[in-house]
Amino acid sequence: MSRWESGAKNVSSKVVRGYERAIGLPAGVLLATQRGLIRSSDPSAPEPEPLQFCEADSAPDQLVSELLEQAGDPTAPMSGGDWLRLAVEVTRFEMVLLPKATWTAVCDRLVNELARTTGGDRLRRYEAAVTLICHPVAQRHVLAALGSWLTDPHVQVVSPILSLLQHVRDEAASKLVLRLLDSDARALSQGAVQVAAAKAAHGHFQGVALALLEQRAIRELVTPQGQSGIDILDLTTFLPEQSYRRVLMTLRDAQLRQRVESSRESHCLVPAEVARNRSRDIASQAQSATPTIHAAEPDLLLQRLVSEALFHVHGARRSMAASLLRVSPYGAAVADACLSLATRESEFVGARAWEAVWQLGTGTRRGHVTKLAHEHRHPWMQRRALTALGNSGAPLDDREAARVVDATLTTPHRGVRSAGLLALGMGSPGSLGRMDSLPAEQREIANWWLRVGPALADAG
Template identity: 30%
Template sequence: MQQIAYDATPLNAVTVDVEARIGWLLAMSRLHHPDPSFQDGRVFIEALGDAGMPTSRSLLSRWESGEIPISYEAMAAYEQVLGIESGQISSITAYVGAILPRIKARLARPKLDPATPEFADRLDALIDLCEDGGALSRDWQDLGWHLAAVPHAFLRSSVWAALCGRLVNEMPRTVKLAYRQYSAAAFNLAQVPRAQPYLVDAVATWVADPRAQVLTTPVGMLDRLPTRAAASLVLDMIEKPPTQSVFKVGIWSATEKLARGQFDDEERARLDMLVLQLWRRDPVRASEDLAELIAGMPEGMRSTLVHAADRAGRRRLGYAVEHGEEVVATRARAIAGQIAEQARTLVPQEPTYAEDRMLTRLVREALFHRDSERRHLSSLLIASSPFGRAVTDCLLVLLKDTGHSNWMRGRTATLARYLSDETHRLRMISLLDDPAEDVVTPVAQALGHMPYSAMSDQVLRSSLGRELTNAARGKMYALGMSGSPGLAAIATSDQVPEWQRVAAAWWQEHGSAIRPSPEPGA
């Protein structure tokens, strides 16, 4: 019976076992494939060979156990044989470095030889495509790989500015696989010293536009940029955030920069002052919003804040700092285990393997982990696995139970945003009138990640409301990302609030969602 890879690192560790997680993803993609013959490793190995990737049973076992890393070419062969979207598996490993920079994992990328004329020709073509706006998401990913192979390549200043400006301009509208491909490109560009100041300038310009409707994705790039300007911009996002979402991303970026030593003495002093100001202004809110940052601060500051919270009877902060979770372990384990067990019954094929503890851990992290980066990675892994749709089915049942706290329901809705697809549309529409704004906002955003639907569009527009709230922002985001034909009327109407006209005009100017690139010849 096949043993299933498991990441046994403590929940409060700063790193995770990436190879075990990728191994789990490979095994689950094969064992829960609609074709039951792939459960037989010999059949699958033969299919990999037919796809141009000769493989032994031993090598397959070591990949799927997480014992050794798998090459990009082998991941691509998995995708081809399983008939799944190109990049669904391979893009995850490339993306890990972008969101968990403290993890030393070998990034999956194709083998490139910068010494060949073919490499130079392809790099020239990619630069032209991306600079001129004709690039697809896979082209951006390819550009990132090529520049990573020649990090000291010389480009004119105007070319760097154009590439970085277009990348920052387009990334906020990417979804699903396209989001991971653009993010991998941004990660690779951020490793090129010459590109770094241009990326920071592009992010600063984007954030400075008061009309901008999507800010979190560009701000999230700053933790990869080790410049003084990037550090200053992160601190600005904490001190004077344009939205609560930007504030949360600023906290995440500051946590990463602090861990990687990217703040100098003056910047660390400013960060300490900002934390103390937020604490004095609202200690209850600060202990919730700043938990991941406080956990990464020097012992003196961390202990002072944890003890202050304990004395005030708010022991949740101390628990989160020590254990890496925001609820007690027994409850987190029970809820995650129940969701994972139910989801497993909804996917193809009966389990023919030993106990799978990884899905439970990923659901647990995605819902309850203290650190936003860990929740993000776990959510993406589930989304790339055969369990994404089934887990969402379970989450939507949980969301119907209004007896849970708004915090719990908000986390549940946020995970559903990552995993949902067209099959969940009707159930998600029914949640747009939920009394909890923390539920409505991610649900509306999830609808924006789906293709346009007249039914969704009508409900979103009729429930938009005149007041600018987080839920209203989420609904306008859904209208913009889905390319609502109603945007033109909203942008020119004198019967709607000014914020709606500004938002609708911005979406018309920038366009709707950027989705995964179609396969060549498709």
């Protein structure tokens, strides 16, 4: 186990499936996590081995047919394990000839469910989508589903869908990301910066495309726009050496230049001592709060995961570390500790803690988050608390829903209203009918949530 944890040994998917069964995890959660970890830890590494998700009792073509029929029927439930199994079995075939209507129904449904799930349920669907988008036949159908989702003028969930483009190496995908960088929709343009950083880390940009990324990095570093500063640091960190040097030469502000150089050298958003102290404190709290049979030494792997989830410069690494923590026994306790950090630290560190909470869930402090969402006077804090409720994956009870409705209808801040609609759309869609007094733009967002559907959680 220690060699597997440290990366010294690559464990086969068959062994991982054995661990899943032994500890009672849903099928495919560890498999999806392991593959994502390999992919995000070393962009130059080869693709993970083909999944051996499970031993089929029937012929492969019959199994695929049954799974496709299930996925194409909107009334038939599909768990994350079902989606991962379908993707794996489909991509065992070099040629997959299916009616366009079948591809459209299956890929549209997968994208929709990817946007509405959290934790291990999302991880498995994400790995299924990555598996399909890397297949030469399935790829164009997944891209069509992504395009349909992202071009909706009222789309509210962007990041998990847009991030799939980082796994497509061809020039057309890179050009699409470059176009999205200049999108009028802020969520799309900011999300595209994260994807561009991930693609740059994989070496997907060359020539003119690299020059455009350099110009974007210079423009955003010198005259920051909105909340994109962290993502631009991410992008600059993973530019090729010559491109990075050209960007650095344009920076006249010594403090900004030092921050860019530090981020590239350490891959950390804060000074090393700050990252070390905060992550050690959170890991210690989480370890103390998590029941164990035997006394244990400080868990250094836990400390590293916390540090990366909060402070790694690369958004993909922060996301993967948070995903690993969520499926671990420490997930709820780390979420509780991050919530404490989010409400008492500086705005910068607090924002990193909230980002982690959005992926970890609200732990055992959901009531505290609801109170912040309803009563906190600072819209910055209120918006993040509402977003945490929306991303928790759990429905709102009547009292929570009433508080979110009140916060959404009474706030003068557009960002708080949008976050409130996220919380209601995911957790209490029945409450969206009370949004008639909102401005027309926000009513359209409420209607978008009604079309998409609420948060989805797999049984068991």
